[in-house]
Amino acid sequence: MHAISFIQDLAVIMLVAGVVTVVFHRLKQPVVLGYIVAGFIIGPHTPPFGLIHDEQTIKTLAELGVIFLMFCLGLEFSLRKLFKVGATAFIAAFLEITLMIWIGYEIGQFFGWNTMDSLFLGAILAISSTTIIVKALNDLKMKNQRFAQLIFGVLIVEDILGIGIIALLSGIAVSGSVSSGEVFSTVGKLSLFMVVALVVGILVVPRLLAYVAKFESNEMLLVTVLGLCFGFCLLVVKLEYSMVLGAFLIGAIMAESRQLAKIEHLVEPIRDMFSAIFFVAIGLMIDPKILLDYAWPIAVITVAVVMGKMISCGLGAFIAGNDGKTSLRVGMGLSQIGEFSFIIAALGMTLQVTSDFLYPVAVAVSAITTLLTPYLIRAADPLSHTLGAVVPERMARVFCMYGEWLRSIQPQGEGALLAAMVRKILLQVGINLALVIAIFFTGAFFAERIGVYFSDWVSDVGQQKAWIWGASLLLSLPFLIAAYRKLKALSMLLAELSVKPEMAGRHTARVRRVIAEVIPLLSLMVIFLLIVLLSSSMLPTREWLVLIVIVAAMVAAVLWRWFIRVHTRMQVALLETLGNHPEP
């Protein structure tokens, strides 16, 4: 009977994991390491013998573990938190990820590994482990200190960049080459997809969940949440992105729901069950022989992770204006790799582009750096004292002056307010344009597929294209109008600031008006050209195009107010959801 061997596998996993985690907890080590060791013990490479019968099913369940891990990461992510994260997080995360990918790649090349292995090694080293850091800071009771808050900020930015790396790696692995054009196109498409998914998701999903939550049945809410989670993962897979991305995004969307606390509550036990299976499955794959064979690379990579992250994150924090002590603490806190690295290593294996040794090496490095983390955090203060004593006074003064200079150039008062306004307008324009581009992409996507059904009504291919293109333009109108209005407001603002009466004299008002009218029109034309380029596959003939644009312009003129109202309503709904605080 298949089911019994399956239950036996589960029993062995849970029993051994239970015992080992209790032992690890008593030794004050993270539970995650306990799982991996438990997997190692029951795995096929260690005596007494392989205790798992049906490794395939366990691996399938481990995939569920990844989904639930990323889903819960998404639930904890929340856009609100991302908006609040300061410059430190962005600078440190960018520095860390670029430096670590480069270091990892160079190490791989140094050991003579192939390009793909080196590239994946770089990605594996790029992202620190939220689980391990939270655990370590909890144990050290440092969770509420300033540097801990900075670290959490870096982790949030890392999550979103990590998701990007996974999407990029999938693309590169499939095409087999790394061209900068491709990277740009992948990043562009990915950002577009994420923006559209977030906007549409946040408009739809929290409302749906609120409706189901009204029935006050945990069971129904859970089934709905699971359905949306798996369903969205499936959609993302169909769009040829990684399932991991889908799980994270739908989690981030649900994080804006008022039922967030309840959802976390319901999903946590399920995540714990499947993530235990995931980490045990990682342990299953460790072959001690590989670890011995690769002892030297493991040692080098471990040192590179600790030093590289310490320097890049520390430097990033310092550049963003933190003092040396805090920067060092941030850097040393982030000096490890964890679950994200496993997911990236697993991606390489699933896509069959990396060698067999990479996964065990990543696990070994993660285990060692995890064990080091609490000691590194505790060593940060003594080290900063030592450094303070060692560094020559003149250099220390330079550091000090940098901090002061940085504070002096920060926009303050009216300037800061203005910068915030410009940022906000540009963000809104960006989101609206992303939606427009997404509409045209979807149109192009369907144009290829529905042509067959369509041909019953409209036989001419040119006419078909015209209809689809026209419909896309019509759907885009509210967003185009909104973008135009935002751009107009922006250009009025800029005209007000740049054209001072002292300079333009009596022409001031006229020059300002010209600028305020010309900039948005110019940008709209650029946008239009962009759309034409992007939708080139379904572009109708020139006559049709002109006709459609004229019709669209007429529709826009007639329904101007209505379009604005529809758009405003959507925007209000979106902001309402984002501004809602979840129920406790």
Next chain:
Amino acid sequence: MHAISFIQDLAVIMLVAGVVTVVFHRLKQPVVLGYIVAGFIIGPHTPPFGLIHDEQTIKTLAELGVIFLMFCLGLEFSLRKLFKVGATAFIAAFLEITLMIWIGYEIGQFFGWNTMDSLFLGAILAISSTTIIVKALNDLKMKNQRFAQLIFGVLIVEDILGIGIIALLSGIAVSGSVSSGEVFSTVGKLSLFMVVALVVGILVVPRLLAYVAKFESNEMLLVTVLGLCFGFCLLVVKLEYSMVLGAFLIGAIMAESRQLAKIEHLVEPIRDMFSAIFFVAIGLMIDPKILLDYAWPIAVITVAVVMGKMISCGLGAFIAGNDGKTSLRVGMGLSQIGEFSFIIAALGMTLQVTSDFLYPVAVAVSAITTLLTPYLIRAADPLSHTLGAVVPERMARVFCMYGEWLRSIQPQGEGALLAAMVRKILLQVGINLALVIAIFFTGAFFAERIGVYFSDWVSDVGQQKAWIWGASLLLSLPFLIAAYRKLKALSMLLAELSVKPEMAGRHTARVRRVIAEVIPLLSLMVIFLLIVLLSSSMLPTREWLVLIVIVAAMVAAVLWRWFIRVHTRMQVALLETLGNHPEP
């Protein structure tokens, strides 16, 4: 990729289940029915087409659903509740189950089905559905009325009898025949196993859980609970009982833990997820053609379920001394079949002893009776009024007199106290003897297996047996001594009561002492003979036997007080655990 089709299956199941359950909730129908309909919709027998790729994996997960369903049933069961359940529950449940098995069997025979199908049909009809009843009483806001409490009592007794039925059916299905001797031996072994598992489990498991709970990590507690649950299921399967029994028993054991509330909390989402898959998987198997072909049997069985349960449970409640109105309400509340029936039907399919049509028929009958349940509960009062008007006055008076007579014969005051004492002593003797028998069974079990390893030290087979038998006797001594002491107390009590000074005159004291000494010695000899019989496979030669018994008697005499102390400590620990109220 295998994982993606798996995620797709899960997505389809959860999405369709989510939508259908919302619709069913709006129609005020139970969620369970919604799942089955969802499964029916996405199943292979209905248009548009089969949406499930990997039915085997879904079925394996559905097995997990059964385990979690029964585990949670066990968690809600609790021995404390069973002890508090009154005579009504026992009488009604016994009457219901015997009558329904008989009716089901006869219906099967009437339609010309084979013996196994008929027998399984009987078992399928025997047990009512806790889920449906709780839901219906909740909806009708009648949960706290007296008849509802009686119904919950019946359901608790049904659970334990249902577990027995499953064990019996497995035995019968394997051997292929129904002999009363076999039934007795199966029931005996099953009761023995359950008593021993409960005693040992309640001594060990709650202490273990309390230890793990000290670490205050939900994750570790969950992994431990899952490990114990799957591990115990595995043990039970190795002993050739059903996994369902194991899940229920370990649930009942954990119900005595102080962490009960937390455990329920953690396991509930996991149960909801997998039970949804289980019920959807049931729907997957429904073939509308079978339902049409078997419309006539389905109608007959539905009527039989409603009428049979109404009469048997109602009569049972009435015999136990409830008034007519309450009895009718109890009977009509229990008139449906549900999850237990699915489990029994699935058992028949897994063991490949029942025909293909039995499962869909059971599902159809369950669906119809589930839909009827709320109407039946509401119809109970009007019906009892109508019956009251129709029944001739003389018959009503007979009913009334029966109730009065029943109350008059109930032991009261000293008599009731005495009866309770005798019952308690017999229960304790029974538990101790069960443990002794279990020790000898375990000895016999291992005697066959460890003989090989053992032969290095002791070459003679007779001597081997003597050692194992002797060790078993030594281990049993504390329980034998306890049983002897309880029996002595019982016989003293009986001697006091039966030998009155008016009859025995000046011999009173002596006769009493003789009785008080003779009865326990006689019963111990009977027990000894029983053990010798049960352990016949590993019984040593007569010389060895005499030697061992003499040694054991000497050990008992020397360590008498120590044995009593050990036993008392265990008993106290057990009662403490049972008396502990779980943390809120």
